Amino acid sequence: MTINRQIILSEYPKGMPQAGHLPMREGEMPSPKDGQVLIKTIYLSLDPYMRGRMSPAKSYAASVELGDVMQGATVGQVVESRLDGYEAGDYVLGFGGWQEYSVQGKEMLRKLDAKQAPISTAVGVLGMPGFTAYAGLLEIGQPKEGETVVVSAASGAVGQVVGQIAKLKGCRVVGVAGAPDKCQHVVDVYGFDACVNYKDDDFEAQLKAACPDGIDIYFENVGGKVFDAVMKLVNDFARIPLCGRIAHYNDTEAPQGPDQLPAFLTKLLVKRILIKGFIQFDYAHLMKDFVRDMSSWMQAGKIQYQEDIVQGLENTVDAFQGLLEGRNRGKLLVQVSEDTSR
Numbered sequence: 001m002t003i004n005r006q007i008i009l010s011e012y013p014k015g016m017p018q019a020g021h022l023p024m025r026e027g028e029m030p031s032p033k034d035g036q037v038l039i040k041t042i043y044l045s046l047d048p049y050m051r052g053r054m055s056p057a058k059s060y061a062a063s064v065e066l067g068d069v070m071q072g073a074t075v076g077q078v079v080e081s082r083l084d085g086y087e088a089g090d091y092v093l094g095f096g097g098w099q100e101y102s103v104q105g106k107e108m109l110r111k112l113d114a115k116q117a118p119i120s121t122a123v124g125v126l127g128m129p130g131f132t133a134y135a136g137l138l139e140i141g142q143p144k145e146g147e148t149v150v151v152s153a154a155s156g157a158v159g160q161v162v163g164q165i166a167k168l169k170g171c172r173v174v175g176v177a178g179a180p181d182k183c184q185h186v187v188d189v190y191g192f193d194a195c196v197n198y199k200d201d202d203f204e205a206q207l208k209a210a211c212p213d214g215i216d217i218y219f220e221n222v223g224g225k226v227f228d229a230v231m232k233l234v235n236d237f238a239r240i241p242l243c244g245r246i247a248h249y250n251d252t253e254a255p256q257g258p259d260q261l262p263a264f265l266t267k268l269l270v271k272r273i274l275i276k277g278f279i280q281f282d283y284a285h286l287m288k289d290f291v292r293d294m295s296s297w298m299q300a301g302k303i304q305y306q307e308d309i310v311q312g313l314e315n316t317v318d319a320f321q322g323l324l325e326g327r328n329r330g331k332l333l334v335q336v337s338e339d340t341s342r
């Protein structure tokens, strides 16, 4: 055990990231210093925000430096510990990046109890995506019984949780997704009232029919034509938690065509709409409530989830492309080594 396979960022992609931007290299096995642990990666979490880290553009978090291992949250197992409170065999949530082994200090580490929940859920329904759904919907969306909630990327890691929490709050929930099987799953398994495929020619008409009383909350994950269609149906005093704009993450130039901004701002004013961009880490004060509520909903069988687990570190870049193209079915993970907790 002397080699640590790693995926590094060698070039900032323009458009869709390709394997050439993220080559695999054989690094040396790291060894922990005092206050650190050596962790074997079991699961890598693949998340849309990573596209932003592959860019030199300034954002709410720093870009990955060229030549560095691509960053990301991981679930793994401690191999060797020089950190009090951790021992070999412990399962941990951390920030190990796209590699087989990492050395980490206590800052980003959290121990996981495999008896409480499958360890993979620490980067899914019980982790950052689930928390994003909870904080954005409840704090900004402020759902009330009987209201209509629309969520885009409805079958994905965040969207599936948004819709289910909105159902628990007594709302009518309409999903928007990009494939018939995704729409079916969202209705059959998560209990959404309807789900519309934005790739259908009559998408706008279908969305209108699914929202006979207009839209009170739009949980925005994608942008593009879905956003434009929703804006035609929003009610007075609608709330729009602006969570993501995945349709635009690979854009290489500004959109062409007439300037939509004046009409958009007039609509916000006339309809007194609240639209608020948010990043989940600014809502850390809600984390305790999230853990309490989500754990009890899950124990009661009120929240379902779907994971899409791709096997092998060597398939990470292809899987990430799939996330940006809608190939994933649920929360996307890469399994790098055996999950011994199962």
Ligand SMILES: NC(=O)c1ccc[n+]([C@@H]2O[C@H](COP(=O)([O-])OP(=O)(O)OC[C@H]3O[C@@H](n4cnc5c(N)ncnc54)[C@H](OP(=O)(O)O)[C@@H]3O)[C@@H](O)[C@H]2O)c1
Binding pocket: 047, 048, 049, 128, 129, 132, 153, 154, 155, 156, 157, 158, 159, 176, 177, 178, 179, 182, 221, 222, 224, 226, 242, 243, 244, 245, 246, 247, 248, 278, 279, 280, 281, 323, 324, 325, 326, 327, 328, 330, 331, 332
């Ligand atoms: N603000 C925050 O703190 C925060 C935190 C986590 C995630 N997010 C954002 O939340 C959104 C969802 O993230 P996730 O982790 O749950 O990913 P996800 O939904 O599991 O996967 C991404 C999905 O986006 C959809 N998509 C891709 N390209 C699209 C396009 N051009 N138009 C419409 N839909 C498209 C695809 O589903 P379809 O087949 O339905 O197209 C794809 O499966 C992303 O925008 C992400 O950046 C924000």
